[in-house]
Amino acid sequence: MSIAQNLASVLDDIRRAEADAKREPNSVRLVAVSKFHSADAVAEAVAAGQVLFGENRVQEATAKFGDLAARALPFELHIIGTLQRNKVRDAVRIARCIQSVDRLEVLQEIERQCAKIGKTIDVLFEVRTGEETKAGFTDYAALDHVAALCAQGQFPHVTPRGLMTMAPNTDDHDRIRAAFRETRGVRDALAEKYTSLHLAELSMGMSGDFRIAISEGATMVRIGTAIFGARQA
Numbered sequence: 503m504s505i506a507q508n509l510a511s512v513l514d515d516i517r518r519a520e521a522d523a524k525r526e527p528n529s530v531r532l533v534a535v536s537k538f539h540s541a542d543a544v545a546e547a548v549a550a551g552q553v554l555f556g557e558n559r560v561q562e563a564t565a566k567f568g569d570l571a572a573r574a575l576p577f578e579l580h581i582i583g584t585l586q587r588n589k590v591r592d593a594v595r596i597a598r599c600i601q602s603v604d605r606l607e608v609l610q611e612i613e614r615q616c617a618k619i620g621k622t623i624d625v626l627f628e629v630r631t632g633e634e635t636k637a638g639f640t641d642y643a644a645l646d647h648v649a650a651l652c653a654q655g656q657f658p659h660v661t662p663r664g665l666m667t668m669a670p671n672t673d674d675h676d677r678i679r680a681a682f683r684e685t686r687g688v689r690d691a692l693a694e695k696y697t698s699l700h701l702a703e704l705s706m707g708m709s710g711d712f713r714i715a716i717s718e719g720a721t722m723v724r725i726g727t728a729i730f731g732a733r734q735a
């Protein structure tokens with residue numbers, strides 16, 4: 503199957519999952535995760551109408567999407583992998599959104615680098631609901647503190663949009679569902695407490711579990727393998 507066919511099929515599945523969950527049509531955005539795939543593969547997806555992409559690693563993203571920009575292809579890039587502080591400078595130049603903010607120091611550096619270039623960037627806060635990844639807030643008091651600082655206006659170049667999570671890598675659907683439900687609960691609590699923040703986004707669900715995520719309120723699903731095929735990691 504071609505990338506275009508895979509995309510059409512994934513979008514079809516997303517629309518069906520929205521309908522099954524009695525969600526509004528098109529209330530879920532597809533983030534096409536292109537890590538380990540070439541700029542040509544991304545260009546193929548763009549030709550098929552996909553605009554929103556996700557990448558884990560800043561260096562790879564900068565090379566690949568710099569190439570796309572040079573070809574004048576339209577894209578919106580989100581960084582979805584854990585960010586080292588020294589990669590923030592390049593990340594904020596290429597990305598529209600950093601989905602993987604998991605500590606205050608990274609947020610401070612994002613603000614500093616965005617202020618330098620006069621750019622405002624969207625962020626999501628990553629929460630850790632699975633044991634497989636080390637990324638994400640596990641201490642919800644620390645997350646609350648970061649949200650409070652945002653609500654106080656401490657990061658004028660940063661717009662928090664919601665939360666991101668990676669569910670546990672398991673076949674146990676109940677555990678996956680519980681992870682998504684927990685993320686939504688944390689988001690709901692923060693949104694209620696900090697009404698000046700607009701935490702509408704829930705980025706959750708990957709190739710194997712996006713239907714569950716949509717039924718639990720995901721507004722963005724991050725899908726790689728089902729679109730681009732297996733990765734040669």
Ligand SMILES: *Cc1c(COP(=O)(O)O)cnc(C)c1O
Binds near residue numbers: 582708
């Ligand atoms: C790789 C990755 C994805 C996509 O995973 P697939 O199983 O290939 O769909 C989603 N989110 C994050 C954070 C990733 O690193």
